[in-house]
Amino acid sequence: MADPFDDIDTPRLVAEGREGDNDAPLSVGELSLKLKRMVEGEFGHVRLRGEISGYKRAASGHVYLALKDADAVIDGVMWRGAADRLPFRPQDGVEVVATGKLTTYPGRSKYQIVIDRMELAGEGALMALFEKLKAQLAGEGLFDVARKKPLPFAPKVIGVVTSPTGAVIRDILHRLEDRFPTHVVVWPVKVQGAGAAEEVAAAVRGFDAMPAHGPVPRPDLVIVARGGGSIEDLWAFNEEVAVRAVAACSIPIISAVGHETDTSLCDFAADMRAPTPTAAAEIAVPVRAELANGIASMGLRAERCARRYHERAGERLQALVRVLPRRDALLGPQRQKADDLGARLDRGLELRVTLARGVLDRAGGALRPAVLERKLDALRHRLDGAGKLLDAVNPDNLLQRGYVRVGAKASGKVIASAADARAAGALTLHFRDGSVDARVERGGAKPYAGDTPEQPDLF
Structure with missing residues (x-):
């Protein structure tokens, strides 16, 4: 009879069940799940002490890091809720104590700690973070x-x-x-x-x-x-x-x-x-009370300074009054000068009045009635002479004796020669009782009747 274990280690092309095998082959996922349950069951609550390395907070709010010491490194993850409750901001190089549970990450065949709470590893670590x-x-x-x-x-x-x-x-x-x-x-x-x-x-x-x-x-x-x-x-x-x-x-x-x-x-x-x-x-x-006291003290000092200044000013004034001359000594010469000028003014006014009175007397003498009458007679005589002379030279007086004054009709200018009469053409003859218009002809002057043509003789 052949030994059933003779070909156990002999490789075969196709896997087959062997006599005596009680377990079917496991899938990778099944093994990973078994490992996960085993790790989480055995290490459901652990506390790890280590130094933070590779700290990173993702946009989702989750925190990823690694805890390490001199011998090993383990990855860790802290979900957002736990990360928000951290009483400090983790940094690389800070030693901490992390509390959580171990689990596996089948996607990478890794194990890691899911951290629920993280604390600094003593005051030394806290001071290191502080510094x-x-x-x-x-x-x-x-x-x-x-x-x-x-x-x-x-x-x-x-x-x-x-x-x-x-x-x-x-x-x-x-x-x-x-x-x-x-x-x-x-x-x-x-x-x-x-x-x-x-x-x-x-x-x-x-x-x-x-x-x-x-x-x-x-x-x-x-x-x-x-x-x-x-x-x-x-x-x-x-x-x-x-x-x-x-x-x-x-x-x-x-x-x-x-x-x-x-x-x-x-x-x-x-x-x-x-x-x-x-x-x-x-x-x-x-301190308000100290301020009030300080202000009051400064007020008193200011008052004392003002009083002292006033007193010293009064003392200086009295000293000046003692060295100043008396009022009569200062004003006496000015009063004397004013009296002298007043006396000179009186004399000047009297002289001025005397001179004015003399001028007035002379003017009054010239205005006596007799003198004035003589002056008026002389002026009348002169006026009569001027009137007689004016009558003598008045050309209209000659018209009373039959003379005629000839003038140009257009300009009114006196005509004194035959040439001027011919040049003027139209004349005006002034008689003692009126004027007559005339026109110059070649043979002499004829009465002028405007533009009316000369009427022919009927006889």
């Missing part, structure tokens, strides 16, 4: 002193970014009330845990975006505050999103995070760091 982010932001110039803005002396409105229920806001309000009562606008935020950094950043940007004359007054100063705690408790103020918002704010900001020994990256980005929230209130406003 790494600090160096990065400092290299961008976010902490430069030249970027710091001066704080207003006495802000009218102060914005506070903090938790509305903690002791911090009460301490700030009480301190402001004691020192310098000021209008305060509180923007409530979470100051710890997932999403706290984003809320702080949104509050700072919200204050910065307020209009100058809106329904809510825009702050002149912003205080970002939180009480003390561990570095983990204060980590929201070390997140990049919060630090960049503080550095970009156009309103001056005071950072008051934790106690005096605590330091956050927001402290470096702010315009002023306060060791405590109460100290931030003290930095923000002056």
Whole structure:
């Protein structure tokens, strides 16, 4: 009888079932599924400590990374929901503790950890992340002193970014009330845990975006505050999103995070760091009572200075009065000169009146009636002589004795010669009792009757 196991290892062209085989061949998918169930069943909850490498957040919000140590590397994935709950921003080189479950990825025959929660591996890792982010932001110039803005002396409105229920806001309000009562606008935020950094950043940007004359007054100063705690408790103020918002704010900001020994990256980005929230209130406003006392003191000093100036001016005036000459000594010569000028004026007026009276007397003598009558007789005689002469030379007087005055009809000019008469043609003969028109003929002058033709003689 032949041995059934003689040809077990003999290769065949076509796979066939062998006598004694109890299992049918598995497909790759079936094997991958078996492995997946086995891995997930055995490692349904694991915690891995390792250094982040190849960190990447996809557009979908999922996070892909690898965890490694000196001996091995394992891929990891964190779905979007878990990634959004992370209390810090992972970076390559940071050591973390990841909690999740192992699974396989059949498409690549790989196993990986699906991370549900990720935490920094102790405060050392947290400080390493802190220093790494600090160096990065400092290299961008976010902490430069030249970027710091001066704080207003006495802000009218102060914005506070903090938790509305903690002791911090009460301490700030009480301190402001004691020192310098000021209008305060509180923007409530979470100051710890997932999403706290984003809320702080949104509050700072919200204050910065307020209009100058809106329904809510825009702050002149912003205080970002939180009480003390561990570095983990204060980590929201070390997140990049919060630090960049503080550095970009156009309103001056005071950072008051934790106690005096605590330091956050927001402290470096702010315009002023306060060791405590109460100290931030003290930095923000002056003491009103001290200001009032200072103003009163300056008022008294001003009053004393004015009084002293007045007194010294009075002393100088009295000293000048003592060295000045007396009034009579100053005005006596001027009075004497005025008296002399008055006397000279009187004499001048008297002389002027005397001269005027003489002129008047002479003029009055010339106007006596006899003298005047003689002058009038002389003027009458002259006038009579002129009238006689005028009568003698008046050509119209000759017309009374039968003479005729001949004139040109057109111009009225006196005709004195026959040549002028012939040249004129039409004449006017002036008699003592009227005028007659005439026309010059060759033989002499005939009566002129305009343009009427001469009538022939009937006899």
